[in-house]
Amino acid sequence: KQEVTQIPAALSVPEGENLVLNCSFTDSAIYNLQWFRQDPGKGLTSLLLIQSSQREQTSGRLNASLDKSSGRSTLYIAASQPGDSATYLCAVIVNTDKLIFGTGTRLQVFP
């Protein structure tokens, strides 16, 4: 059974810091891995999607890497801003259909 874990569960940092959020999964047989952002009481915003054949994806200040063999992905946030405060979820995509979500990292960036 695929399990997805995210570390740390919560993070509070001053503005300007570079951050690394971690995601690990137990079964390397995945199609893709996706990172999402969720603001309190809101739906999900897709940040980055990495295909299983790819190593990383970049969008602006965000960079996500994927190491399938070790069952790990990291989301790197450069020069964090208060507007980055949210919960970050990673999800692995299995069987082309199912998204299995991680436990989330609650990020707070203070001025």
Add this chain to the structure above:
Amino acid sequence: GAVVSQHPSRVICKSGTSVKIECRSLDFQATTMFWYRQFPKKSLMLMATSNEGSKATYEQGVEKDKFLINHASLTLSTLTVTSAHPEDSSFYICSARGYLAGPYNEQFFGPGTRLTVL
């Protein structure tokens, strides 16, 4: 593009009543829609997958008679919580996937519906 809406965004109902939540793909045809449930400070759990014109496939542990899912058109799926009880209170999120919605079988998520059962 690839916008998914949900209605209502928030609903409060009395125990024993039924509540219907709509999920619509606004600018693409959704061949498959997914319904998730999220408890406070927890992650999303897939409840069911529905393909247009066919019966939904429910995840283990999800009562299909409790959570009725209909996907009658390529742009609309509904989730009906029947005889709702306080333990059904949760945040329900739908997602949709279609041929033109994006590459890699990407799912696009709605804004969620907060259900509170009194």
